[in-house]
Structures are given as structure tokens and as C-alpha cells.
Amino acid sequence: MNPVDYLRISLIDRCNFRCQYCMPEGAKLDYVLRQELLSDGELLTLLREVFIPLGFRKFRLTGGEPLLRPGVVELVRAIATLPETEDLAMTTNAFLLAPIAPALFDAGLRRINISLDSLKPETFDKIIGNRAQSRWQQTWEGIQAAHRVGFNPLKLNVVVIPGLNDSEVLDLAALTRDRDWHVRFIEFMPIGNADLFRDRAWIPSEELRDRIRSHWGLIPAQVKGNGPADIFQIPGAKGTLGFISQMSECFCDRCNRVRLSADGWLRPCLLNETGQINLKTALREGTNLAQLREQVRALLNLKPEINFKLRDSGTTIGTYGRTMSQIGG
Numbered sequence: 037m038n039p040v041d042y043l044r045i046s047l048i049d050r051c052n053f054r055c056q057y058c059m060p061e062g063a064k065l066d067y068v069l070r071q072e073l074l075s076d077g078e079l080l081t082l083l084r085e086v087f088i089p090l091g092f093r094k095f096r097l098t099g100g101e102p103l104l105r106p107g108v109v110e111l112v113r114a115i116a117t118l119p120e121t122e123d124l125a126m127t128t129n130a131f132l133l134a135p136i137a138p139a140l141f142d143a144g145l146r147r148i149n150i151s152l153d154s155l156k157p158e159t160f161d162k163i164i165g166n167r168a169q170s171r172w173q174q175t176w177e178g179i180q181a182a183h184r185v186g187f188n189p190l191k192l193n194v195v196v197i198p199g200l201n202d203s204e205v206l207d208l209a210a211l212t213r214d215r216d217w218h219v220r221f222i223e224f225m226p227i228g229n230a231d232l233f234r235d236r237a238w239i240p241s242e243e244l245r246d247r248i249r250s251h252w253g254l255i256p257a258q259v260k261g262n263g264p265a266d267i268f269q270i271p272g273a274k275g276t277l278g279f280i281s282q283m284s285e286c287f288c289d290r291c292n293r294v295r296l297s298a299d300g301w302l303r304p305c306l307l308n309e310t311g312q313i314n315l316k317t318a319l320r321e322g323t324n325l326a327q328l329r330e331q332v333r334a335l336l337n338l339k340p341e342i343n344f345k346l347r348d349s350g351t352t353i354g355t356y357g358r359t360m361s362q363i364g365g
């Protein structure tokens with residue numbers, strides 16, 4: 037396995053969208069109470085005293101919707117200015133991004149991934165569970181603002197749901213032809229909305245690549261990501277196409293990450309719930325930080341076994357206790 041040096045940090049479990057694949061309509065989610073969220077101080081203590089000494093250098097802020105976290109710009113600044121931070125990124129739905137993008141950049145954020153599942157406002161609103169005035173335009177403006185401000189690379193994440201947005205795969209891929217953007221197609225997982233998954237199932241990345249290949253051609257990209265995506269390019273395109281195939285492919289050997297939920301649970305593998313440690317409770321109960329570091333080190337040693345042996349359970353319905361918004365996608 038790759039060395040594990042990448043921590044995905046959920047800043048909040050709440051979201052201003054209710055994407056069908058993440059939170060089923062009408063489902064009652066128990067949001068974490070504010071006092072149960074890791075505070076900025078607790079998070080920074082964990083980074084300085086536990087994760088950085090264990091070799092973590094790359095951090096991604098996610099959620100829920102990370103832009104809903106009060107004081108997010110200052111938290112970005114605090115993490116970006118830790119001397120050991122080599123890479124700080126964010127995953128957002130971009131709805132609240134436009135006015136705050138310059139301040140985030142100024143605070144040291146350089147990379148951003150934005151979820152955009154459709155170019156058609158009607159389909160977009162259906163996917164994000166919006167019945168009021170369309171939210172597509174404001175999201176698109178958030179993407180444009182990120183581009184203007186200079187976030188690079190700018191990645192767009194698309195979860196492909198059969199019958200909902202799979203007819204747009206070529207249009208979404210086309211965004212990369214004359215823009216230096218990176219569109220990443222993610223296989224739909226049975227996490228968050230089992231009924232939708234049962235109803236629609238998922239499309240293997242290879243099938244999407246075939247569609248794109250027969251239209252424009254498709255070549256492996258020169259740039260290699262350091263994550264799970266397989267990266268390709270339409271010949272002559274400025275940007276790239278990534279395929280994240282956690283359903284059809286085992287990429288545990290490339291896994292370099294663990295996840296920290298907004299309420300402080302450290303999770304070694306997205307695809308199963310084994311081995312999680314409640315760091316927040318340990319911290320609040322006064323566990324010695326050196327001891328906590330050793331617990332995390334022991335979990336990292338176990339990670340290969342947890343990943344390889346148990347990943348398959350995550351590709352079947354009924355194995356997730358939390359949605360992606362609660363885990364930190």
C-alpha cells in the first residue's frame with residue numbers, strides 16, 4: 037500500500053443540498069449537535085500532535101457542506117500555515133462559494149473539487165432535492181468564481197446515476213476540451229440511499245470510457261494522480277477525465293488516506309466501518325496525546341488488512357450505518 041499521509045476532514049455533517057444519492061428524500065438524519073463537533077482547537081491539536089507526527093502532510097476539508105462551517109476561512113488559514121502542510125484542498129457543492137472564493141484562496145486553499153452532477157438546471161435541481169428556485173446558476177457561478185480566483189486543479193465530481201444523469205456523460209466530459217478542468221466520474225455506491233441504488237444500480241467506469249472513446253477517442257493522461265482515480269484525456273483536450281471506480285475495481289493498493297468525521301471518528305476505510313477510533317471523546321476525556329498517537333499508529337498498521345479483506349462488503353446494500361455526508365465524502 038502507499039504510505040498513508042492524507043487526511044480527509046469533515047468539517048460539518050450538515051449540507052444545504054439533499055442529493056438523492058447521498059440523503060434520501062424525507063429521511064431523518066440525526067445531525068451532530070454543535071457541541072459534538074470537533075472544535076477548531078481540537079482539530080488543530082489532533083493535526084499538530086497526532087497526525088503530523090505520524091507523517092500526514094495532505095489535508096482535504098469536506099462534509100456535509102464545508103462552507104457551512106462557521107469560521108471556515110480562518111480554519112483554512114490555520115491549517116494552511118502549519119509548516120508541515122504540503123497540500124490543502126476542499127470538496128464543496130459550490131453553492132456558497134462565489135463570494136468566499138477569494139478569501140479562501142487568500143487563506144491558503146489552492147485546490148478545490150466541486151460536485152456537479154448535471155448541466156441541466158432541471159436535472160440538477162432534481163438530483164439535489166431542490167423544489168424552490170433553481171440552484172444551478174448560483175452553483176455554476178461558484179465554479180466560475182473558483183476558476184477566476186485561480187484554484188488549480190479545478191475538479192468537477194459527477195456521480196453517475198443510471199436514468200438520471202448518465203445521458204449527460206458526453207456533455208460533462210466535453211467541459212474538459214477547451215478548459216483546463218478535470219471532470220471525474222464516480223461510480224454510484226450503495227451508501228446513503230439504498231432504495232435508489234436498488235432501483236437504478238450503477239454504471240461501471242469502463243462503460244463510460246467506451247462511450248467517450250467512441251465519440252472522441254480517449255487516451256491515458258500524462259499526469260498521474262496520487263489517488264484512486266484513473267486519469268484519461270480526450271485527444272487534444274486541455275483538461276482531463278478521471279474515473280473513480282470503487283465498485284468495479286479494487287484500488288486498495290493505491291489508498292493513501294483515512295477519514296475524520298465532524299464528530300471526531302477516525303475511519304480507516306470508506307468501504308467498511310471496522311476499526312474506527314473516537315478521537316474526540318478520547319481528547320475530551322484527557323487521554324494523553326502520545327497515547328492517542330500510538331492508537332492511531334496501530335490503526336494505520338491494521339489499515340491494509342481492513343482495506344483488502346473487507347472492502348467488498350462496501351459494495352453491497354445495507355452495510356453502511358452513515359451516509360457519505362456523515363462520514364465526510
Ligand code: SAM
Nearest residue numbers: 058099100101128129151193224225360361365
Ligand atoms: N458537500 C460537498 C459536495 O457536495 O461535494 C462535500 C461532501 S459530498 C458527501 C462529497 C462527495 O461524496 C461528493 O462528490 C459526492 O458526489 C460523493 N457521494 C456522496 N454519496 C455518494 C454515493 N452514494 N456514491 C458515490 N459518491 C457519493
